[in-house]
Amino acid sequence: MDESLNLVLFSGTDDKLQAAAVLAAGAAALGKPVNIFLQYWALDAFRAARIGLDHGLAAEAGPAGRAAVDALAGAGQAPWSATLRMAKELGGVEIQACSLSMDLLKLDAGDLDPLVDGVEGVTAFYLNAGDGQIVFI
Amino acid sequence: MPVIETSQTIDARGLSCPMPIVKTAQAVRTLASGAAVELLATDPGSTKDVAAWCRVTGHELLEQSVEGTVFRFVIRRK
Numbered sequence: 708m709d710e711s712l713n714l715v716l717f718s719g720t721d722d723k724l725q726a727a728a729v730l731a732a733g734a735a736a737l738g739k740p741v742n743i744f745l746q747y748w749a750l751d752a753f754r755a756a757r758i759g760l761d762h763g764l765a766a767e768a769g770p771a772g773r774a775a776v777d778a779l780a781g782a783g784q785a786p787w788s789a790t791l792r793m794a795k796e797l798g799g800v801e802i803q804a805c806s807l808s809m810d811l812l813k814l815d816a817g818d819l820d821p822l823v824d825g826v827e828g829v830t831a832f833y834l835n836a837g838d839g840q841i842v843f844i
Numbered sequence: 845m846p847v848i849e850t851s852q853t854i855d856a857r858g859l860s861c862p863m864p865i866v867k868t869a870q871a872v873r874t875l876a877s878g879a880a881v882e883l884l885a886t887d888p889g890s891t892k893d894v895a896a897w898c899r900v901t902g903h904e905l906l907e908q909s910v911e912g913t914v915f916r917f918v919i920r921r922k
Contacts, residue, residue, distance in 0.1 A: 729861060729862050733862040733865060733893075735866075735869075736865045736866050736868070736869040736897060737897065737900050738900075738901060779860065782858065783859065784860045785859075793863075793870075796870070797869055
């Protein structure tokens, strides 16, 4: 169980980020190293100024999905950023921004939430992932 | 039935997956080896998750019960 879990986050909607945060926190609780690589719209959601805002839901959610997600949040479900913060407190969770996506979005490291540990390219991500699973969300 | 003394209770009632396990992992880490902790949760996934977490991490699931909608676990640190 000490093989790493490697999440490539592409989508920036709250539902997909929440699902990813749950996977990361569960793996961290089991003691698995977790590497998270932020690309495109997922990276955009990690802007310090916007991380707490409503990032919408995936298109397939529809109005019923919106209501279900709101109900869960109303019942006290932690937002994905809080879930990730707890996962990082458990240790072994590293969050890196994709350097290409930083260029795309015209971001500097200082624009990102402190949850993000740094900026790297895809080769560094693969190197850290080693033989562990890679999941694209 | 022997009474197992627990030094603390993790109240994860009302919290959804994976918070009961995250809070358990945090709490068990602070225990001395052989000490036990009680976990209360309402997440239905916790019945399988707590057992799976104990199996992987090597901590011992001493008790598991359900009362109404609340699942109760006692976990001993390895």
